[in-house]
Amino acid sequence: MVVRFCGKLALVKTSWTPVSPKRRFYACPIKDSVCGFIGWVDLPMCARSKTIIPGLLRNINTLEEGCNEPVRSINMLEEQCNGLLSMNNMFAARCDALNDEGFKLKMYLCASWFMFVIVIFDIWPV
Ligand SMILES: [Zn+2]
Structure with a gap:
């Protein structure tokens, strides 16, 4: 109605509310x-229901809060994992740059030894 x-x-x-738990109203x-209270849909609850239902609601809220805790932990771990992944990508890029630099240095070393050998053979020919 x-x-x-x-x-x-x-x-x-x-x-x-603790006084009227799970009681429907208009x-x-x-x-x-500013209309204010219109009226109840359901009949008033018995005193025992008024005592039991708020306790059950508190238990449900406590359990739901307990269920949310692992979700918060998972979200925190995902954020840490994302941070570590970005650091890993940064280190991988740095490692690639160092490998390129190492390759260049090896080439310079080989070229310098080659030039050294040429100079030596020019000074003391066989
Ligand atoms: Zn109104």
Whole structure:
């Protein structure tokens, strides 16, 4: 059943307060409206339900928070892994540059020995 209020159709929402846990009520669809409380959809809960349901809700919230902790850890590890991967890429690029530099130095060394041998043979021909 839907109730008309201030020209709009009232929404059915659920209360999660400790006094009225999981009890549905009619609410104005306009956010921050001045219509106020319209009425309950459900009958009032018995005293035992009012005691048990908030405790169950707290347990669920605690369990959900516990379930979120591993997800936060995984996200943190993924961030660290991404940081290490970028460092690895940086070191790989540096290693390639050093290998190129080492190759050039080997070529200079070979060329200098070649020139040295030519000079030696020019000075003391066989
Ligand atoms: Zn309203």
